[in-house]
Amino acid sequence: QSVLTQPPSVSAAPGQKVAISCSGSSSNVESNFVSWYQQLPGTAPKVVIYENNKRPSGIPDRVSGSKSGTSATLGITGLQTGDEADYYCGAWDHSLNVYLFGSGTKVTVL
């Protein structure tokens, strides 16, 4: 089954910002909530954005989510070394009747 499309990697210097795109279709990203997951090496995924743009408690406001049409974006400003991780988007697909994850993006702090 298909996945949502993300860039393999993004990078920026400490204090700068990165944006990670998640491209889907009308049956998933456009019509259902998008979540974003952070996975630090060797650990379980952690939700950093749910319902397109909401942050769970404990997630700083440096992290933001947005959606437009069939694409969603995760933004991280004031980049810190602790932000180095793999990030995945996810959304339900009502045509396939499955939950889809993005291919994952590795964030590197230069």
Next chain:
Amino acid sequence: EVQLVESGGGLVQPGGSLRLSCEASGFTFSNSWMHWVRQAPGKGLVWVSRINSDGGSTTYADSAKGRFTISRDNAKNTLYLQMNSLRAEDSAVYYCANFGRSIWGQGTLVTVSS
């Protein structure tokens, strides 16, 4: 404390079976839809299955249909994944998750090998 704790992973031979468990605490499990997600070594996240709050409705990824069965015991606050006819490509860390409350377990490793 809100948490999900998986167990039941291990080494199994191809064609064998394994039952994973996920014990929930700190939230109303019986009101929650629950999911299983897996991640092969060095690979991305892959959704496996979901079950509604009373266990009456289940959904599977194509890779799990006919081989895996998701179930739950709300009296025990526990989610299960029965995996049969296991293949090498089923080797992965298996996570249980409550998407609605943004809760994930720490995962349990399944290795299918002779």
